[in-house]
Amino acid sequence: xxxxxxxxxxxxxxVMGQNLILNMNDHGFTVVAFNRTVEKVEHFLQNEAKGTxxxxxxxxxxxxxxxKKPRRVMLLxxxxxxxxxxxxxxxxxxxxxxxxxxxxxxxxxxxxxxxKALAAQGLLFVGSGVSGGEDGxxxxxxxxxxxxxxxxPAIKDIFQSISAKAGKEPCCDWVGPDGAGHFVKMVHNxxxxxxxxxxxxxxxxxxxxxxxxxxEMADTLDEWNKGELDSFLIEISRDILCFKDKDGQYLxxxxxxxxxxxxxxxxxxxxxxxxxxxxxxxxxxxxxxCLSSLQxxxxxxxxxxxxxxxxxxxxxxxxxxxxIKYALYASKIVSYAQGFMLMREAxxxxxxxxxxxxxxxxxxxxxxxxxxxxxNIKEAFDKNxxxxxxLLDDFFKKExxxxxxxxxxVVASAVTLGIPTPAFSTAxxxxxxxxxxxxxxxxxxAQRDYFGAHTYELLDNPGKFIHTNWTGHGGNVSSTTYQA
Numbered sequence: 429x430x431x432x433x434x435x436x437x438x439x440x441x442x443v444m445g446q447n448l449i450l451n452m453n454d455h456g457f458t459v460v461a462f463n464r465t466v467e468k469v470e471h472f473l474q475n476e477a478k479g480t481x482x483x484x485x486x487x488x489x490x491x492x493x494x495x496k497k498p499r500r501v502m503l504l505x506x507x508x509x510x511x512x513x514x515x516x517x518x519x520x521x522x523x524x525x526x527x528x529x530x531x532x533x534x535x536x537x538x539x540x541x542x543x544k545a546l547a548a549q550g551l552l553f554v555g556s557g558v559s560g561g562e563d564g565x566x567x568x569x570x571x572x573x574x575x576x577x578x579x580x581p582a583i584k585d586i587f588q589s590i591s592a593k594a595g596k597e598p599c600c601d602w603v604g605p606d607g608a609g610h611f612v613k614m615v616h617n618x619x620x621x622x623x624x625x626x627x628x629x630x631x632x633x634x635x636x637x638x639x640x641x642x643x644e645m646a647d648t649l650d651e652w653n654k655g656e657l658d659s660f661l662i663e664i665s666r667d668i669l670c671f672k673d674k675d676g677q678y679l680x681x682x683x684x685x686x687x688x689x690x691x692x693x694x695x696x697x698x699x700x701x702x703x704x705x706x707x708x709x710x711x712x713x714x715x716x717x718c719l720s721s722l723q724x725x726x727x728x729x730x731x732x733x734x735x736x737x738x739x740x741x742x743x744x745x746x747x748x749x750x751x752i753k754y755a756l757y758a759s760k761i762v763s764y765a766q767g768f769m770l771m772r773e774a775x776x777x778x779x780x781x782x783x784x785x786x787x788x789x790x791x792x793x794x795x796x797x798x799x800x801x802x803x804n805i806k807e808a809f810d811k812n813x814x815x816x817x818x819l820l821d822d823f824f825k826k827e828x829x830x831x832x833x834x835x836x837x838v839v840a841s842a843v844t845l846g847i848p849t850p851a852f853s854t855a856x857x858x859x860x861x862x863x864x865x866x867x868x869x870x871x872x873x874a875q876r877d878y879f880g881a882h883t884y885e886l887l888d889n890p891g892k893f894i895h896t897n898w899t900g901h902g903g904n905v906s907s908t909t910y911q912a
Contacts, residue, residue, distance in 0.1 A: 434460035434483055434495040436586055439514060440504035440532075441468045444558065446476055447565035448504065448531070448590070453480045455589040460484075462491045464505075492521045498582050502529040504558075508538075515542065524550035527579045531558045535695055536614055539607030540778075543575045552576035554583065555606075557613020559795035560592065568592035570795035571600035572616070572787075574609025592794025594803075599793045604780040611699075611774055612787055615767045618696025618710040620796050622763035623661050625713035625851040630756050631665070633838070637741040637845050638748060642678050646670045652753055656827070657760075659799030687717040696770070703773045707766040708858050709759065712850040735846035748841070754834035759855035761828055764805060765818040766858070772816070785809035819862060828859070874898075 437460040438449050449459045449472075461477070462485040463469050469484040485491035492499060499522055503514055511530055518528060528551060530539065539555030546553040557572035558565065571591045573583065580602045591600035603609045634640045634648065646669035653662045673679045693714045700707035719726075741748055768784060775782045788805040791797055808821035818824050839856050842849040861867060873884035883893035 432494050432496050434458050434491075436460070436500040436502060436583075437462060437485070437491050437495055438502045438504060439463070439491075441472050442504070443562045444531075444565045445504040446472060447562050448502075448558070448569075449482055450476065450480065451566055451568070451590045452586060453477070453482055455586075457586055457589075458483065460491050460494045462488065488517055488521060492518075497523070497526070498552075499523070499526040500529065500583060500586070501527065502531050504531045507532045507534045511538070511542075515546070519546075519549060519551065522551055525552065525578075527552045527554060527576075527582060529554040529556055529573070529579075529583065530610075531556050533557075533613070533617075533692055534610050536607030536611040539575065539610045543606045547576060552579035554579050555610040556587075557603075557609050557616060559613065559616055559791075559797075561796065564592065564794045564796075568599070568794045570616075570790050570793065570798070572603050572609045572612045572790055573600070574603040574605065574607065574612070577602065577605060592792075592798075594789055594792035597789055597792075599790045599795070601783070601786050601790060603787070603790075604775075604782050606778060606780070608778070608780045608782065612771060612782070612790075614692050614695050614699070615771055616791060616795060616797060617692035618707065618713075618770075619763055619767045620661075621693035621696070621713040621717075622709045622767075622851060623659070623760060623797055625709075625716050626756050626759050626763070626855075627661055627665050628716075629842075629849045629852050630752050631669075632847055633752055633842060633849070634749065636739065636847055637841070638745055639740065642669045642680065648749055652756075656757055656801065657753065657799075659801070660796060661799075684723070685720060686723050687720045693717075696767075699774070700766075700770055703770065703777060705766070705770045705773045706858060706861075707770050708854045709763045709766055709851055712854045716848075716850050736844065739845050739847075741841060741845065748838075751834035751838050754831035755838035755852050758828050758831035758835045758859070759852050760801070761818065761824055762855040762858055763851075764801075765824070768805075768818060783809075783813075784815075785813070817862070819859070 435457040436452065438445055439462045441461060441463040449461055452459045458481050460483045461469055461472060466486055473482065473484045483494055485494060501518060503511055505511060505514060511532060511534060515528060528546060530542070534555060543553045543555070554573050554575040556574070558569050560569035564570065568591055571587050573580070573587060587600050588598040591598045593599065603612050631645060634645050646666050649662050649666035649669065653659070653666065668680055671679050673682065693710060696707065697711040697714050700711065771782055771784065771787070774780065785806045788802045788809065792802045804823050805818065808818060808823060809815055815821060819828065835856055839849060839853050842852065876882040877884050877895055878898045881895050883895045885891065885893060
């Protein structure tokens with residue numbers, strides 16, 4: 429039998445899988461390709477992978493036999509049951525110390541479970557976030573691996589070679605144990621939801637409040653992309669605004685205004701609720717997509733429910749465009765601040781030691797939320813690894829201060845004109861709540877104690893829970909306390 433030559437195997441030949449294989453091949457690694465529908469392997473070898481060192485496999489046994497030890501097997505299949513099914517088939521074929529890598533968009537709780545289950549069988553599991561879409565997969569994605577740390581030395585060279593680079597630094601490093609890699613990828617996707625919604629709200633205001641043409645809006649985004657908003661999503665939004673269909677008409681205007689989702693934004697919002705972290709902007713972005721899907725109801729409501737009589741902005745157009753830019757920038761800072769708050773809470777919850785500066789660097793290139801601004805986040809955490817919130821960093825404090833007046837003007841104008849800006853508005857509400865030494869939750873505590881004897885704490889004696897007989901005919905027995 430010939431000596432195994434495969435450095436890594438990859439299961440799943442959809443667009444992401446094929447592109448990652450070709451990327452690995454470009455960097456000198458011998459990849460064994462396998463797909464559940466075996467004909468797809470042959471087709472790949474005769475077409476996209478023609479002339480490469482990629483090896484095809486006819487079965488999982490054949491695939492494993494072609495791999496050097498420790499065997500590295502990467503799955504790029506649909507999240508959920510498909511991953512478990514492949515793991516089940518792989519386990520009997522592998523030996524102690526072999527590595528299974530899940531590169532799909534799996535939920536972090538599944539990765540926590542798989543990591544523990546495989547460790548009990550002597551196998552190393554890695555759950556890795558992969559971001560950057562098909563282009564990133566082909567030419568340099570952002571990779572966020574976590575799981576069994578003993579696996580890292582065996583996959584580090586492959587992962588860091590194929591990843592995007594920020595300067596000379598690879599946009600890939602070890603994230604942490606269990607499902608940490610997939611948790612960080614989930615938050616990345618949540619921030620992506622927020623970024624996309626914010627840009628859509630800026631577009632909505634420019635289009636409806638200012639009556640700007642697509643060419644004008646594209647030029648504006650092009651200008652924004654030269655400054656603090658320099659990012660992949662601004663860049664592609666500019667390109668989308670410029671794009672014309674075969675008939676010479678702008679394609680964007682023909683696209684149905686209902687947005688789909690794959691679930692990672694929703695998972696981020698659910699995690700935020702689970703861990704009691706106010707990630708309001710990402711949650712609102714998910715709800716905005718849900719609202720967009722009620723298109724039939726919205727069309728009917730638009731005929732029956734009247735909004736304000738004045739729907740066009742009548743002030744200085746140039747100034748308002750500038751205000752929108754700053755509202756977008758300040759809201760974006762809040763979105764990232766909330767995302768990092770959620771990662772900090774998860775690290776506490778699971779005992780993960782997350783390197784937040786390193787995570788910002790991983791997102792600097794290759795991924796969908798890559799932007800110039802991530803360099804400032806990395807600097808903030810390098811300066812103070814214990815930073816509790818990005819809004820308390822000197823740089824971000826100054827930037828938000830610079831944007832504040834414009835931000836408030838845009839939200840107020842949008843409300844007056846009847847243009848929905850859920851992400852801009854909730855970001856501002858969070859900012860105002862976060863900077864308030866006193867919030868009205870004292871009344872909530874009193875209400876809860878009044879109707880349910882849930883107790884409350886006094887300002888001068890925190891930690892001691894007391895109950896008041898508010899009506900004179902209630903009892904003195906209180907209910908148990910709990911934290912939201």
